[in-house]
Amino acid sequence: MAKWIVCAAWPYLDGRPHLGTFMQLLSADVYARYLRLMGDEVVSVSGSDVHGTPIEVEALKSKTTPRDLAEKYHRQMVDFLNRFLVELDNYTQTESPVHVKFVQDFYTRLYENGFVYSKKIWQLYCERDRMFLPDRFVEGTCPYCGKEGARGDQCDNCGRLLEPLDLVSPKCVICGLPPVTKESEHWFFDLPRLSERLKRYIQDSVEFPENARNFSLTWLKEGLKPRTLTRDNRWGIPAPFPGSEGKTIYVWMEAVLGYLSAVKELGQKRNDDGLFERFWKDASTKSVYFIGKDNIPFHTIILPGLLMASEEKYVLPTQVSSTEFILFEGKKFSKSKGIGVWLEDAVKVGEPEYWRFALMYFRPESRDSNFSWVEFERAVNSEMNDVLGNFIHRVLTFVKRFFELTVPDPGELDDDSKALLRVLAESWQRYTSDMNSFAIKDAVRDALDLARRGNEYVSSREPWEKIRKNDVASAAQTVYVGVQLVHTLSLMIYPFLPRSSLKVWETLGLNGDPVSGGAGGGGTAAIRPGHKILPPSPLFTKVKVGGTG
Ligand SMILES: [Zn+2]
Ligand SMILES: [Zn+2]
Incomplete structure (x- = not known):
C-alpha cells in the first residue's frame, strides 16, 4: 500500500469556469478514486486561486470588493465540483487563513535561510491613485504588434507576455491618466542558488514524462533566473519580510504552496494533527500534479526549488501529469473570445457524470485534442x-x-x-x-x-x-x-x-x-454461481445536443 498526495493545479477564478479549467480537477479526482480502489492511502487537494490583479481590477470596475467577488466565484466552483462528483479531500482557496499563515511562515523561513533578497526596480506609478500599477492595472499599446488596449501582463492580440514598462503610452486602468515611473523595492527568490540540486533532482526523476524532463533540463541549461516574490497589489497575502509593508506575495508564488497548506487545513478539519507531516514529510510518500503543459516548469523546478530552500524535508514532486490543450471545434478555448464550453452550459446537456466520461475519453494526453x-x-x-x-x-x-x-x-x-x-x-x-x-x-x-x-x-x-x-x-x-x-x-x-x-x-x-x-477480484471470475443479484435497470440514457453548438 502506497501513500499518495494527489494535486490538481489551482484554477484562477475569474467567473464562468470552462471545461479546460475543469480538466485538471477532474483528472485528480479520477486518479484519487483509482488509487483508493487499489487500496492506497490518498489525500487529494486543490483550491481556488483568488488573489492577484484580474479579480482586483474586476472588483474595482463592478464596484464590489475583491473578497466578495472571490467568494462568489469560489462558491460557484464548489457547486460545480459537487455536481460533477469531484470529491477532493480538500478543495479550499487562497484566502483561507490556514493558507495565508502557511505562506507567510514559509517565506519567513526562506528569508531566514538566506534564499530571499531585495532589490530596487523601476515601476509604473499612478500619482492620482497613489499606487504602483502591477500588470493588469495598466493598459497601453503593444510594443510588438501596435494594438491598443494591451494589458500590462499580456497582449491579447499577439499573445506576447509583457511587463508594464514595455507598454507604449501606458494608462492607469482606474483613472485613465498616464502613470509615472518610480522606484520600488521588491523581494526575490534566489532560485539560481539551487541550480545544481535541481539538476540532480530532474535527472533522478525518471518517472517524469519525457517532455517534462526535457523541458526542465532545457530551462536549467539556459540558466535559472531569480523569481519575483512580491507585487504592489493590495489584494493578496501581505509579504512578511522586514521593510515589505504594503507589498503582497506574487500570486504564482503563493498559490503553488496551496498543495501543502490544503493538506495542513485538511488535518485541522479532521482533527488529525499528524496528517500533514505523515504525508508531506515521509520520504516514501508519492505525489502527482495534474497540470496544463504551460505549467510544467512551475512544478518541476520552481515548486521543488521552494521546497528545497525551506530545508523542511518536504517530499518533492514524484510525478507530473500534464495535458496538452483541449480545442473546441478546432480552436483554442478562450474566455475573452467566447470560444469553448462553460460548465454552466455543460450541466444542461446530459448528466454531469457523462461529462466525466467524455472529458477523460478526450483527455489531451500526448497532443491537443479536439472537442x-x-x-x-x-x-x-x-x-x-x-x-x-x-x-x-x-x-x-x-x-x-x-x-x-x-x-x-x-x-x-x-x-x-x-x-x-x-x-x-x-x-x-x-x-x-x-x-x-x-x-x-x-x-x-x-x-x-x-x-x-x-x-x-x-x-x-x-x-x-x-x-x-x-x-x-x-x-x-x-x-x-x-x-x-x-x-x-x-x-x-x-x-x-x-x-x-x-x-x-x-x-x-x-x-x-x-x-x-476491494479491487482484488478485478480481472478474475470473482462472482460465484448461486450468487443473487437485484433487478437491473438501464445504466445510461442517450443525449441529444442538436442545436446547442
Ligand atoms: Zn501585441
Ligand atoms: Zn490612476
Missing part, C-alpha cells in the same frame, strides 16, 4: 451507452429473465469462454498498467474494449436462442462469464463514472462499494 458537440454526442451515445451500458444491462437482464436473478453454474468451460476469461485478466492488467502510467484516456478505452469483447461473445452465443431450444447449460455458461466481465467493469469505471459504478455494484448484490469491496 466538438458532435464528438461529445458520439462518445456518450455510441461508446458509453451502446457499448458499455448496453453490455452490462444485457447480461444482468439475462440473469433476471432466464435464471431468476441467480448467477448460474457454468459447468465445464468451453474454449470460447476460457478465451474470454483470459481476455478479462489481460484487460484488467492493461487497465491498471495504463492508470499507473497516467494514461487515463487509454484506461477508458480498456474498459470499452472489454465491454465490446463481451458484447461479441454474448451476441455470437445467443443465450436467448439457447434457452428457447432448451440448451440451458450453454446459456448458463454465457451468462456466468458475462457476469464476471460486468463485475470487473464496475471496478474499471469507478474512477470515471462513480455513480454508475456503484449502481452496477449494488445491482450485482455486492456489499459496500467498489472501494470498500
Whole structure:
C-alpha cells in the first residue's frame, strides 16, 4: 500500500469556469478514486486561486470588493465540483487563513535561510491613485504588434507576455491618466542558488514524462533566473519580510504552496494533527500534479526549488501529469473570445457524470485534442451507452429473465469462454498498467474494449436462442462469464463514472462499494454461481445536443 498526495493545479477564478479549467480537477479526482480502489492511502487537494490583479481590477470596475467577488466565484466552483462528483479531500482557496499563515511562515523561513533578497526596480506609478500599477492595472499599446488596449501582463492580440514598462503610452486602468515611473523595492527568490540540486533532482526523476524532463533540463541549461516574490497589489497575502509593508506575495508564488497548506487545513478539519507531516514529510510518500503543459516548469523546478530552500524535508514532486490543450471545434478555448464550453452550459446537456466520461475519453494526453458537440454526442451515445451500458444491462437482464436473478453454474468451460476469461485478466492488467502510467484516456478505452469483447461473445452465443431450444447449460455458461466481465467493469469505471459504478455494484448484490469491496477480484471470475443479484435497470440514457453548438 502506497501513500499518495494527489494535486490538481489551482484554477484562477475569474467567473464562468470552462471545461479546460475543469480538466485538471477532474483528472485528480479520477486518479484519487483509482488509487483508493487499489487500496492506497490518498489525500487529494486543490483550491481556488483568488488573489492577484484580474479579480482586483474586476472588483474595482463592478464596484464590489475583491473578497466578495472571490467568494462568489469560489462558491460557484464548489457547486460545480459537487455536481460533477469531484470529491477532493480538500478543495479550499487562497484566502483561507490556514493558507495565508502557511505562506507567510514559509517565506519567513526562506528569508531566514538566506534564499530571499531585495532589490530596487523601476515601476509604473499612478500619482492620482497613489499606487504602483502591477500588470493588469495598466493598459497601453503593444510594443510588438501596435494594438491598443494591451494589458500590462499580456497582449491579447499577439499573445506576447509583457511587463508594464514595455507598454507604449501606458494608462492607469482606474483613472485613465498616464502613470509615472518610480522606484520600488521588491523581494526575490534566489532560485539560481539551487541550480545544481535541481539538476540532480530532474535527472533522478525518471518517472517524469519525457517532455517534462526535457523541458526542465532545457530551462536549467539556459540558466535559472531569480523569481519575483512580491507585487504592489493590495489584494493578496501581505509579504512578511522586514521593510515589505504594503507589498503582497506574487500570486504564482503563493498559490503553488496551496498543495501543502490544503493538506495542513485538511488535518485541522479532521482533527488529525499528524496528517500533514505523515504525508508531506515521509520520504516514501508519492505525489502527482495534474497540470496544463504551460505549467510544467512551475512544478518541476520552481515548486521543488521552494521546497528545497525551506530545508523542511518536504517530499518533492514524484510525478507530473500534464495535458496538452483541449480545442473546441478546432480552436483554442478562450474566455475573452467566447470560444469553448462553460460548465454552466455543460450541466444542461446530459448528466454531469457523462461529462466525466467524455472529458477523460478526450483527455489531451500526448497532443491537443479536439472537442466538438458532435464528438461529445458520439462518445456518450455510441461508446458509453451502446457499448458499455448496453453490455452490462444485457447480461444482468439475462440473469433476471432466464435464471431468476441467480448467477448460474457454468459447468465445464468451453474454449470460447476460457478465451474470454483470459481476455478479462489481460484487460484488467492493461487497465491498471495504463492508470499507473497516467494514461487515463487509454484506461477508458480498456474498459470499452472489454465491454465490446463481451458484447461479441454474448451476441455470437445467443443465450436467448439457447434457452428457447432448451440448451440451458450453454446459456448458463454465457451468462456466468458475462457476469464476471460486468463485475470487473464496475471496478474499471469507478474512477470515471462513480455513480454508475456503484449502481452496477449494488445491482450485482455486492456489499459496500467498489472501494470498500476491494479491487482484488478485478480481472478474475470473482462472482460465484448461486450468487443473487437485484433487478437491473438501464445504466445510461442517450443525449441529444442538436442545436446547442
Ligand atoms: Zn501585441
Ligand atoms: Zn490612476
